[in-house]
Amino acid sequence: MGDTLSAAFSVAFHGLAFAMVLYLISVGLSVTMGLMGFVNLAHGVFAMAGGYVLTSLMNRFAVPFVPALLGAAVVVALASFPIERLLYRRLYGGEELDQVLLTMGLVFISVAGATYVWGPLQQPLLPPLWLSGAVDLGIDSFPAYRSFLILCGAALVTALWLGIERTRFGIRLRASVDNLRMAQSVGIDTSRLFMTTFALGSGLAGLGGGLGADLLAINPGYALQNLAYFLIVVAVGGLGSIRGPFVAALLLGVADSGFKYLLPEFGAFFIYALTMAILLWRPRGLFGRA
Amino acid sequence: MTPSRAVEAFARRHHYRPYEALPWVAAVASYFVFPDYLALGAQILATILFALSADLVLGYAGIVTLGHAAFFGTGAYVAGILAAHGWGEPITGLLAGAVAAAVLGFLSGLVVLRTTGLALLMQTLVVATMVAEAANKASFITGGDDGLQGMEVWPIFGRFRFDLFGHTSYLYCLSALFLCWLAVRRMVHSPFGRSLTGIRENVRRMHAIGAPVARRRLIIYIISAALAGISGGLIAQTTQFVSLSFLSLERSGTVLIMLIIGGVGRLYGAFIGVPLYMVAQNRFSEIDPVYWYFWIGLLMVFIVVFARGGVLGLFDQFQR
Amino acid sequence: MNAPALETRGLHKSFGALTVANAVDFRLESGARQALIGPNGAGKTTFVELVTGALRPSAGQINLDGADVTDLPQAARVKRGLVRTFQITALFRGLSILENVTLAICERQGIGGGLFWPAGRYRAAIEEAHALLEQVGLEDEALSPVTTLAYGRQRLVEIAISLALSPKVMLLDEPAAGVPSAESGTIIEVIERLPTDIAMLIIEHDMDLVFRLAQRITVLVQGSILVEGTPEEIAADPEVRRVYLGERPRR
Secondary structure, X not given: OHHHHHHHHHXXXXXXXXXXXXXXXXXXXXXXXXXXOOOOOOHHHHHHHHHHHHHXXXXXXXXXHHHHHHHHHHHHHHHHHHHHHHOHHHHOOOOHHHHHHHHHHHHHHHHHHHHHHHOXXXXXXXXXXXXXXXXXXXXXXXXXXXXXXXHHHHHHHHHHHHHHHHOHHHHHHHHHHHOHHHHHHOOOOHXXXXXXXXXXXXXXXXXXXXXXXXXXXXXXXXXXXXXXXXXXXXXXXXXXXXXXXXXHHHHHHHHHHHHHHHOOOOHHHHHHHHHHHHHHHOOOOOOOOO | OOHHHHHHHHHOOOOOXXXXXXXXXXXXXXXXXXXXXXXXXXXXXXXXXXXXXXXHHHHHOOOOOOOOHHHHHHHHHHHHHHHHOOOOOHHHHHHHHHHHHHHHHHHHHXXXXXXXXXXXHHHHHHHHHHHHHHHHHOHHHHOHHHOEOOOOOOOEOOOEOOOOOOHHHHHHHXXXXXXXXXXXXXXXXXXXXXXXXXXXXXXXXXXXXXXXXXXXXXXXXXHHHHHHHXXXXXXHHHHOOXXXXXXXXXXXXXXXXXXXXXXXXXXXXXXXXXXXXXXHHHHHHHHOHHHHHHHHHHHHHHHHHHXXXXXXXXXXXXXX | OOOOOEEEEEEEEEEOOEEEEEEEEEEEOOOOEEEEEOOOOOOHHHHHHHHHOOXXXXXXXXXXXXXXXXXXXXXXHHHOOEEEOOOOOOXXXXXXXXXXXXXXXXXXXXXXXXXXXXHHHOHHHHHHHHHHHHHHOOHHHOOOEHXXXXXXXXXXXXXXXXXXXXXXXXXXXXXXXXXOHHHHHHHHHHHHOOOOOOEEEEEOOOHHHHHHHOOEEEEEEOOEEEXXXXXXXXXXXHHHHHHOHHHOOOO
């Protein structure tokens, strides 16, 4: 009995950590897809870039963990501005196929670019001393880094939701997701809103990629390997939704760690089957609007 | 214009034009001109068929899919597994691959085609990922990560052995492509094919003129899956190897790229895009496989920004 | 008396709290020339979508020529002769005018799913399509892409496509919407010349067009039928003048 309980805690704990990473990375994708109707298959590139910036800052330049993490988010967010202005913006409201092509192209470029700069091997994330080892949470002891990851993720999610609920930017964003044309006609500068949202989403993805570097290994194929995960979170959560992907990420994270524990052989397969079942039941996702 | 002239022009539209012989002349000529590259040539021909099948769903029915490799890989694995387990007869192997892919197309189409747009795109991706995962886990029969090995493909009609230089492979792939192309061309010009264009152009209107839209989309999805399966089977039989990459997202993506380089919804886009892509890949990969990705990525961005319609689209612009 | 060509009984549709069709009892006699008018947002287009089957009603019944079609899919209703045009032109943009009409004829004849013979082999279908183009005066442009036509002439293609389906009931959703007044005359003439055995319901904003074409007028307001009668009766009805005609700018 004790074993089962401890296993359940362990599954929940690791699932939660994974869910945080998935959510941080995917929430921006959900918003860009829902708000701008843009099929962004290159979203994982921003997460990967966050991972590379973080590990490089730490491993090559000996920057401490926390500043390096913030640096990753800022660098990725800044880098996303020109990409949005020069490439993405052309295709808002355009054909899906063009968007698929453009973003697949960016993924391919990222694969080559990352191999050129960092080589084909995976980048190790060495957490600082204060995050190594384990913490005893009474029931069981858990790895310190992942505990930090969960806390950090929870704090970010709260901040994000509060921001979207309370700030002027958040109000505009919600209005535009709800009805873009209406938002434009009441004078919201949607072009600027898109740019800011895109940068924010990319920055969060960079942060998520960096934080999650020990869960989703940083290597040149990152954007391609994990694309299905990010898309599943968005599809199951519901396009344009901000909270939907959180529920989806929780579901995916816990299911993933649960299946890996119970049925390590067929874990991934069940995840996909579950996704299909949910999409069959609700083609627009759990929180998607009809 | 007199009534008869307009009707006449319409009624003659499916007739063969001289330029349509070009790809075949080029393919036969290549056989004699590049005897050292027949193995690559065979792969190009089989991949043209894959791109042609993708063109049917993408270019004609307007279904944007990221999971077409599922059908390609299924055909390859079925043909490959048969050959590795004692049934090396190539033509029945190919047909078995086509049937298996068609069945998968039917089952997944029932689910996937209920949606459109973004949701459809994601569902095709999820289906393909599931198939890839299933193949990975069934390593006792597929070989898993190591790929499927030990295939023994018998001579075609019991007479023509697959030789080291690829003579047989090339002609085998060429014949299969030619037959499939005849069928596809016929279908594209049939009322069914025209109604697909109608669905792509305006689905609401298609409903309003009483067309069974869902059934048409499912039928073309199945046909396209079968053709992709044949293409996969051809590559499996001629290279005697199948790996998990046959089912990958990358494969689904690159076939779209090849098609777009040539031109979508034109029947001949595949014949231009695939050779261009594969010959370039062959050249550049020799220099450095990683940078191939860089250049192809850049090319895709370039196409989207500057050259929609691919090579054939540029032709159109030039003519105007 | 014969069953009406089209009839709805207690037709009801709501999206959440918003009711867009409220207990609509509507009759369209065979061969009728009737108009459905109402202010913006009255639910006119929703009514068309419900009747054609693009939307499912929340409650109520739809009869076509006396037969209940409420549960039939859109395609089956088209086969029984219920045909619509679109308010905003909805043509097959990449195709020629002739082919736009031919596609509809192929569907009507049940050959639209034929995989084997080329479309060009079905000569009778193409010739019939061409004859329809003559009927609406588009035969000279039969092979031009539909996008090269002026908007007003594209509306004629809309009508030709509907005619290709051998309609018994035609729902014309704002047939002259967006057309410059110089060109709308042609459209009205074409509609006036349509075979009289087709029951026709014109959904319109343009009062001149309604009074010229319709023998009876139904006024829809907020999803319910306010009143129905001859053009004279409608024009004289004080309630209609208040909610509908009164809306028109007087300045």
